[in-house]
Amino acid sequence: MNLPDYEFLSAPLWLITVLHILTLTLHFVAMNFLFGGVIITLYAAVRRRWDDPTLKKFVRLFPSAMAATVTLGVAPLLFLQMVYPKQMYAAAIVSGWFWLLIIGVAIVVYYALYRCALKAERSGRISKLALGLAVLGLLYISLTYSSVFSMAERPGQIHGLYARDQSGWMWNPAAGDYVLRWLHMMLGAVTVGGFFVGLIGRDQPGAFALGKQFFVGGMVLATLAGMAYLLSLLPYLAAFMHTAAIWGLTVGMLLSFGSLHFFFKRRFWESGLMLFVSMLTMVYARHTVRLLKLTGQFDPISWRVAPQWSVFALFLICFVVMLAVVGYMLRLVFGAKRHAS
Amino acid sequence: MIYPFWDEPVGYGILMAIIAVLHVFVSHFAIGGGLYLVITERRATRADDQATLEFLLRLSRFFVLITLVFGALSGVGIWFIIGLLAPTATEALIHNFVWGWAIEWTFFVVEITAAIIYYYGWNKLAAREHQIVGWIYFIFAWLSLVIINGIITFMLTPGRWLQTGNFWDGFFNPTYWPSLVMRTGVSLMLAGLYALLVASRYPTSDFKARTVRYTATWGVVGLGVTAVSQWWYWKAIPAAITTRAEQIMPVPIHAMHYTIWLAVAIGGLLVVFGLLAARRLPTAMAAILMVLGLAWFGSFESFRESVRKPYIITGYIYGNGAELARTNAYKSAGLLARIQYTTGDDGSDLFEHSCRSCHTLTGYRALKPAFDGTDRAYIAAIVRSTNLLKGNMPPFLGTTAEAEKIANYLYQRIDQRPLGEVYGLQGEALGRKAYEIRCGACHILGGATDKSKSFAGLGPDELNAMLDMSAELGKGMPAYTGGGPERAALVSFLQELGKQVKR
Numbered sequence: 021m022n023l024p025d026y027e028f029l030s031a032p033l034w035l036i037t038v039l040h041i042l043t044l045t046l047h048f049v050a051m052n053f054l055f056g057g058v059i060i061t062l063y064a065a066v067r068r069r070w071d072d073p074t075l076k077k078f079v080r081l082f083p084s085a086m087a088a089t090v091t092l093g094v095a096p097l098l099f100l101q102m103v104y105p106k107q108m109y110a111a112a113i114v115s116g117w118f119w120l121l122i123i124g125v126a127i128v129v130y131y132a133l134y135r136c137a138l139k140a141e142r143s144g145r146i147s148k149l150a151l152g153l154a155v156l157g158l159l160y161i162s163l164t165y166s167s168v169f170s171m172a173e174r175p176g177q178i179h180g181l182y183a184r185d186q187s188g189w190m191w192n193p194a195a196g197d198y199v200l201r202w203l204h205m206m207l208g209a210v211t212v213g214g215f216f217v218g219l220i221g222r223d224q225p226g227a228f229a230l231g232k233q234f235f236v237g238g239m240v241l242a243t244l245a246g247m248a249y250l251l252s253l254l255p256y257l258a259a260f261m262h263t264a265a266i267w268g269l270t271v272g273m274l275l276s277f278g279s280l281h282f283f284f285k286r287r288f289w290e291s292g293l294m295l296f297v298s299m300l301t302m303v304y305a306r307h308t309v310r311l312l313k314l315t316g317q318f319d320p321i322s323w324r325v326a327p328q329w330s331v332f333a334l335f336l337i338c339f340v341v342m343l344a345v346v347g348y349m350l351r352l353v354f355g356a357k358r359h360a361s
Numbered sequence: 362m363i364y365p366f367w368d369e370p371v372g373y374g375i376l377m378a379i380i381a382v383l384h385v386f387v388s389h390f391a392i393g394g395g396l397y398l399v400i401t402e403r404r405a406t407r408a409d410d411q412a413t414l415e416f417l418l419r420l421s422r423f424f425v426l427i428t429l430v431f432g433a434l435s436g437v438g439i440w441f442i443i444g445l446l447a448p449t450a451t452e453a454l455i456h457n458f459v460w461g462w463a464i465e466w467t468f469f470v471v472e473i474t475a476a477i478i479y480y481y482g483w484n485k486l487a488a489r490e491h492q493i494v495g496w497i498y499f500i501f502a503w504l505s506l507v508i509i510n511g512i513i514t515f516m517l518t519p520g521r522w523l524q525t526g527n528f529w530d531g532f533f534n535p536t537y538w539p540s541l542v543m544r545t546g547v548s549l550m551l552a553g554l555y556a557l558l559v560a561s562r563y564p565t566s567d568f569k570a571r572t573v574r575y576t577a578t579w580g581v582v583g584l585g586v587t588a589v590s591q592w593w594y595w596k597a598i599p600a601a602i603t604t605r606a607e608q609i610m611p612v613p614i615h616a617m618h619y620t621i622w623l624a625v626a627i628g629g630l631l632v633v634f635g636l637l638a639a640r641r642l643p644t645a646m647a648a649i650l651m652v653l654g655l656a657w658f659g660s661f662e663s664f665r666e667s668v669r670k671p672y673i674i675t676g677y678i679y680g681n682g683a684e685l686a687r688t689n690a691y692k693s694a695g696l697l698a699r700i701q702y703t704t705g706d707d708g709s710d711l712f713e714h715s716c717r718s719c720h721t722l723t724g725y726r727a728l729k730p731a732f733d734g735t736d737r738a739y740i741a742a743i744v745r746s747t748n749l750l751k752g753n754m755p756p757f758l759g760t761t762a763e764a765e766k767i768a769n770y771l772y773q774r775i776d777q778r779p780l781g782e783v784y785g786l787q788g789e790a791l792g793r794k795a796y797e798i799r800c801g802a803c804h805i806l807g808g809a810t811d812k813s814k815s816f817a818g819l820g821p822d823e824l825n826a827m828l829d830m831s832a833e834l835g836k837g838m839p840a841y842t843g844g845g846p847e848r849a850a851l852v853s854f855l856q857e858l859g860k861q862v863k864r
Contacts, residue, residue: 023523024523027456028456030528087429087433087477090434091473094466098459102456102459105452106364109448109452116367117369120441123434123437127435130430130434131426131430134430178702183703183705186366188367188369328528331461331529332460335463338468341471342471345471345501346470349497350474356486356487
């Protein structure tokens with residue numbers, strides 16, 4: 021039967037990889053704002069600093085940050101499924117219920133954040149509980165992602181787990197593969213959250229100090245966790261050292277520390293840009309580790325490429341329109357704010 | 362078959378329905394509701410109608426909480442669930458339509474941003490700017506439908522794509538336009554139903570009366586567009602699919618009939634409580650209208666999903682993930698050669714990859730009751746001829762030995778006692794049960810495949826002889842392997858069927 025073959029990439033691999041890394045970094049920015057912000061706000065709430073105007077502003081932004089995290093997470097998931105469907109779906113199926121539960125947990129987190137945002141003036145116990153619930157939910161979601169995506173790099177392990185149990189209740193037992201990476205990401209999120217608290221509270225000494233405290237402390241801890249994760253990659257370390265990712269990672273670390281310098285000087289554009297580029301290099305390093313772990317089992321270069329340029333061109337046009345329309349709407353909002361003030 | 366199989370107890374159809382129906386019920390409201398908000402805001406602003414503007418502010422909070430949270434996340438949930446339940450088909454869709462989805466993502470980003478700014482902008486933006494954001498929201502929400510509609514309709518009617526493999530051939534497939542118009546109509550109808558729920562909570566007043574009447578008009582207009590385009594949609598589906606469905610697929614046909622009756626009920630209630638007795642619309646009635654709207658969507662999605670059978674992508678991938686293009690390879694090398702994730706039990710692996718995506722043993726579309734009281738040979742014969750049974754199932758593409766492995770797997774899990782003992786039946790009741798189990802899987806009494814006429818005038822000896830040679834009576838017919846008492850009761854039942862035909 022002469023039916024079309026679906027096993028192809030509809031754009032060159034490098035293009036999909038670039039789009040994946042870029043959109044995943046954007047997703048991480050929104051996620052870090054959200055997770056770091058929730059952690060810092062919860063900390064402040066416990067320390068009876070709920071009335072801080074910066075934190076109130078932060079709390080009101082949480083639902084929008086959640087919307088941004090979800091929306092910006094769709095694109096990298098799409099590109100990942102395109103290149104690694106066989107690894108990703110297999111890992112997700114083995115952990116099926118944990119994977120599906122992400123949606124339910126995310127809905128609960130979202131409503132908890134709305135509860136806090138709509139009642140931002142009140143520091144009642146329910147608001148604190150809602151924030152606590154959101155933290156737990158976000159921790160579950162992040163840990164499940166780490167577990168499943170790490171499992172996707174070990175097809176042999178998936179075969180073994182599936183042979184033992186097909187009910188979708190199998191959690192990735194190779195915790196060494198992902199716990200340190202997950203910890204590094206969570207601490208990184210707190211770091212970035214600290215940056216945003218400092219940025220939004222730049223005119224209030226208390227809020228800026230709080231942001232600085234988390235930015236610096238988070239970065240020290242995230243660096244330690246990151247180094248520990250790098251060392252845990254021992255079997256792949258020699259190969260990793262021969263890739264461009266090690267240079268990227270080095271530059272990324274320097275940029276991270278550099279961002280602290282500019283943060284202290286309250287030059288937030290420079291600091292934020294350096295932080296963003298350092299995240300980009302870390303996402304690239306993560307991508308390289310995935311390829312190294314899959315070596316001998318799967319090489320994305322093996323995909324047949326059959327570009328759909330006409331649809332891709334339409335995507336690019338839509339992407340530019342998206343930027344223009346979102347920019348226009350934000351201008352309306354900030355214009356209205358200036359007008360009101 | 363290159364993926365593991367998720368052996369969950371709920372049933373694939375139920376899991377899919379729960380997530381998908383709830384999602385479409387919210388996501389279509391997200392489109393129609395956007396238009397309702399901005400048009401109504403424009404009218405109210407021009408008339409300086411503060412009461413309506415306050416109603417819209419209240420509605421938009423409800424709108425944001427429902428669509429941004431549940432709508433957006435359940436949409437991601439559909440991705441999650443299809444990847445778990447039908448990974449092969451999902452992979453095929455992703456590879457073919459990735460840029461379509463990427464385009465939809467750009468619309469989604471604008472839609473979400475606009476929704477947030479629209480909601481928070483009520484007291485911050487100037488009226489004109491606020492309405493511009495409202496229009497941006499609606500346009501991009503509808504454009505999302507324009508894109509996703511192409512992928513959804515492709516699954517039922519891939520059209521020329523099956524020959525060309527071209528993106529645009531698959532996207533603008535035979536049901537694309539009717540489906541787009543119909544879903545736009547549904548969006549308008551749901552805007553009316555959701556807004557009625559909010560309006561119904563107002564105390565009886567002139568304001569409530571005119572708001573309910575205005576909102577119900579949206580529901581009626583949307584329903585009218587839906588009804589006409591649903592007929593167009595039905596006509597656009599290739600006759601080969603609809604004719605077969607009418608002959609042997611009761612599920613989609615019943616579902617389509619339900620949509621008609623539900624539409625009549627929604628229309629009737631909208632006219633009575635929305636237009637004629639608008640002043641007193643109770644919240645309970647508005648909630649009933651919502652439930653009917655949800656039931657309408659559930660029925661329509663049930664039709665759309667089940668009329669595709671035996672395929673998940675018509676003419677390309679079967680519902681159990683077997684690919685048509687690999688039919689010859691399956692038949693020659695067997696299914697086991699293709700199954701990559703194994704459990705060590707061939708029977709279990711074959712059952713899961715061939716049958717389990719539509720059937721469970723004891724729950725959803727249970728197989729145990731269909732085989733209790735039968736035997737290995739009968740089950741194996743049924744497995745070999747699944748495509749001839751009622752319900753339009755995929756063909757079994759494995760080898761004869763593999764069919765027997767599935768039969769053995771099932772036989773070990775059914776009640777192996779004789780049929781009469783299993784159900785505590787004898788006489789005519791046993792005969793009827795034996796017919797239901799052994800014959801009814803194909804020959805539905807009163808249906809297109811009813812063979813009662815051929816029993817007219819036959820006596821027990823002739824009927825027994827017919828049972829003896831049943832395997833030769835038609836393609837895929839299983840040999841009759843039932844025991845003595847069951848056989849006697851079945852013969853007696855067949856004889857009675859023959860007499861009824863003669864009368």
